[in-house]
Amino acid sequence: MRIPIMAGNWKMNKTRDKALDFVYEVNREVPDLTDVETAIFAQDVHLRCLVKRQGENLKIGAQNVHYEDSGAFTGETSPIALKELGVHYVLIGHSERRSYYNETDESVNKKLHSALKYKLVPIVCVGEVLEAREQNKTLEVVERQTTKALEGITAEQMPGIVMAYEPVWAIGTGKTATAEMANETCKDIRGVIEKLYSKEIAEKVRIQYGGSVNAKNVKELMGMEHIDGALVGGASLDPTSFIELVNAVKEA
Numbered sequence: 001m002r003i004p005i006m007a008g009n010w011k012m013n014k015t016r017d018k019a020l021d022f023v024y025e026v027n028r029e030v031p032d033l034t035d036v037e038t039a040i041f042a043q044d045v046h047l048r049c050l051v052k053r054q055g056e057n058l059k060i061g062a063q064n065v066h067y068e069d070s071g072a073f074t075g076e077t078s079p080i081a082l083k084e085l086g087v088h089y090v091l092i093g094h095s096e097r098r099s100y101y102n103e104t105d106e107s108v109n110k111k112l113h114s115a116l117k118y119k120l121v122p123i124v125c126v127g128e129v130l131e132a133r134e135q136n137k138t139l140e141v142v143e144r145q146t147t148k149a150l151e152g153i154t155a156e157q158m159p160g161i162v163m164a165y166e167p168v169w170a171i172g173t174g175k176t177a178t179a180e181m182a183n184e185t186c187k188d189i190r191g192v193i194e195k196l197y198s199k200e201i202a203e204k205v206r207i208q209y210g211g212s213v214n215a216k217n218v219k220e221l222m223g224m225e226h227i228d229g230a231l232v233g234g235a236s237l238d239p240t241s242f243i244e245l246v247n248a249v250k251e252a
């Protein structure tokens, strides 16, 4: 039994007041932890006040983390600082970080080790660009990204890691992968984990889907065997829409 996670990635959106209003409103509405876990990834500058309003279920996450504990890395955030604030989750290797900020498979792997060291729950993002999908290279890409991200990670650590399959061509474009396509690739990622560890471990790891998830397509996606929740951008910004998505996961 894998408890799905509905996560909102706000990216570089929302003022502090709007962020606080959202959390205040949504916290009262989210269902019990045993049905679905919920998370919001906000800009670093809002994390402190949001964490204070973090509920039993709704948890707050950072959108990025540095792999070193401290040092001369201007503009970066240390995992120790995030832990100290009470941040629960951290996103690692989002495709926007990979494409705009030179995030590599190697840095993703280092960040994953660092997040685990400080007991931040990592959500590791993988996904192919349109060209790779068109050339039937999706499996090759997600296999490479997953394998490299997980280098040096032990079987004991694995169940505490969340994976997110986000095809780059589906992010912010309104083009969602069909539920079958998304399920197929999530299944492939589970297969990679099985090859690296075991079937038992692979069955425990939660794999989210992300890319233009909205109230219309969420039910079908969440009904699929290998999809354990969603990582949502645009449709997570409005509290009513986010609650709708959370309830859809719960019912799926």
Ligand code: 13P
Pocket (backbone or CB within 6 Å): 009, 094, 166, 170, 171, 172, 173, 174, 210, 211, 212, 213, 231, 232, 233, 234, 235
């Ligand atoms: P959209 O839901 O806006 O496509 O964004 C997806 C995403 O990047 C979540 O991390």
